Structure formats: C-alpha cells, structure tokens
Amino acid sequence: MSGALPDDAGRVLLPLAREAIAEHLRLQVGVEDGFEAPYGAPEAPNWEVDEHPAWLDAPGATFVTLTIDGELRGCIGTLEAFRSLEEDVRRNAVNAAFRDPRFAPLGPEEFDLVRVEVSVLSAPVPLDDVRSEAEAIARLRPGVDGVILRSGSHRATFLPQVWDHIPAPKDFLAHLRRKAGLRPDHWDEHTRIERYTVRAWEEE
Numbered sequence: 766m767s768g769a770l771p772d773d774a775g776r777v778l779l780p781l782a783r784e785a786i787a788e789h790l791r792l793q794v795g796v797e798d799g800f801e802a803p804y805g806a807p808e809a810p811n812w813e814v815d816e817h818p819a820w821l822d823a824p825g826a827t828f829v830t831l832t833i834d835g836e837l838r839g840c841i842g843t844l845e846a847f848r849s850l851e852e853d854v855r856r857n858a859v860n861a862a863f864r865d866p867r868f869a870p871l872g873p874e875e876f877d878l879v880r881v882e883v884s885v886l887s888a889p890v891p892l893d894d895v896r897s898e899a900e901a902i903a904r905l906r907p908g909v910d911g912v913i914l915r916s917g918s919h920r921a922t923f924l925p926q927v928w929d930h931i932p933a934p935k936d937f938l939a940h941l942r943r944k945a946g947l948r949p950d951h952w953d954e955h956t957r958i959e960r961y962t963v964r965a966w967e968e969e
Contacts, residue, residue: 770820770885774823776964778883781851782829782858783968786881789859790873808929825850828924828963829857830882831871834864837881839865844889844922854883882967889913889959898952902934905960913959914941921945925963959963 788941827850828842839861843853858881862871885934895901905912908929913922921944923937931937 769823770964771818774820774885774964775883777821778827778850778854778885778969779881779966781854782881782883785855785858785881786862786871787876789863790871790876793863799945812858817833821851822849824848825853826888827853827857828886828926829854829861830884830926831861832880832882833875833878838875839868839871841865842884842886844886846888850885858883876945880968881964884926884963884965886911887960892958892960895958898935898938901938901958904958905934905937907932907934907937909962910940910960911963912937913961914938914945914956915955915959916942916945916947916951916956919945919947924965926965 815846824846826843826846828840830840841857841860841864843857847854848856857927862879864870875968892901892904895904909925911922911925913920923941923944927940928937931940942951943949
C-alpha cells in the first residue's frame with residue numbers, strides 16, 4: 766500500500782487522524798463541558814464525491830504515533846491491511862490516544878500539545894531462511910526496516926523510526942524480544958522474523 770500513495774498524502778492523513786481524536790473527545794467530554802476543538806485542530810477534509818482520493822479506499826495498514834515534547838504518548842497500529850486506509854487511520858488514531866494500555870487516555874488539555882505521526886506500512890516480508898540471531902542481524906537494514914518478531918504466542922514489532930533510538934541491530938532485537946515478553950537473548954526454533962517498510966508523515 767505504501768508505494769501507491771502520493772508524496773503529499775500526509776496533508777490528508779494527518780488531519781484525518783487528528784479529527785478522529787477530536788471527535789472522540791467531543792463525544793467523551795461533550796461540547797457543553799468545554800471541548801469543541803478550540804485548539805486549532807485541522808478538520809478532516811469534507812470532500813465532494815469526485816474529490817475523494819481513491820487511495821483512501823484501498824486497504825491499508827497503519828500505525829499512529831502520538832508524542833508530547835518528544836516523549837511517546839501513545840502508539841497503536843495494524844500490521845496487515847484488512848480495511849480501508851481511511852478507516853484504519855481513524856481507528857488507530859483513536860486507539861493510540863485513548864486505548865494504549867501504557868498510558869492514561871488523552872485529556873482535552875493535551876489535545877493542542879500532542880503531535881501526530883502516521884506511518885503507512887508495506888506488506889510484511891517473512892525472512893524464512895533466518896534461523897539465528899546472527900543471521901537476523903545480517904539481514905536487517907537499520908533505519909529502513911520495521912521488524913516483526915514472533916515466537917510461539919509472543920509477538921512484537923518496532924517501526925523503522927525506532928532505529929533512531931536503538932541503532933545497533935543486536936540491541937534493537939534485544940529490546941524487541943523484551944517488548945514481546947521474552948528474554949532479551951531469546952532465540953529458539955520457533956522464532957521468526959518479518960520486515961516491512963513505511964512511509965511516514967508527521968505534524969510540524
């Protein structure tokens with residue numbers, strides 16, 4: 766999906782994500798309680814039928830990442846496309862803001878502080894011939910690959926953006942295994958690696 770998007774897709778996807786969060790806050794807090802998106806949020810485009818970008822209706826897998834002052838505030842996404850790109854962005858935006866179990870739900874007072882990033886994923890590619898950590902390290906492309914690690918019932922992913930914080934492949938995999946609920950040095954015959962790329966847009 767990511768390769769079929771226009772370079773300026775962010776001008777559509779970012780307002781979609783932010784407006785989905787604003788709408789959830791309106792329903793949750795209520796306009797009468799003081800939230801009517803007075804924080805300068807861009808509204809989602811109100812297209813005429815013939816203006817609606819066709820690529821929004823194509824299946825897409827996305828992650829929506831929220832930060833405040835550079836610190837993570839929520840991140841939720843889907844690894845494989847099963848609904849329209851537009852719906853996936855909207856749902857993941859709401860889930861990142863209000864249903865990430867690592868954080869309290871986003872409050873109205875945080876709406877103007879939060880920064881939104883939307884990542885659109887390519888289809889994951891299994892590295893079926895990788896059978897050891899050393900082989901995985903040799904195949905991964907730091908700064909390029911998002912990585913999915915599976916082992917039995919355990920699964921976790923890191924977006925390519927995580928390489929900015931964990932640039933060494935060995936450390937990257939150790940943190941990913943820890944995220945999956947495994948030992949940092951875990952590797953067995955059930956461990957599988959997949960990789961994907963993203964196109965990402967972030968609010969300024």
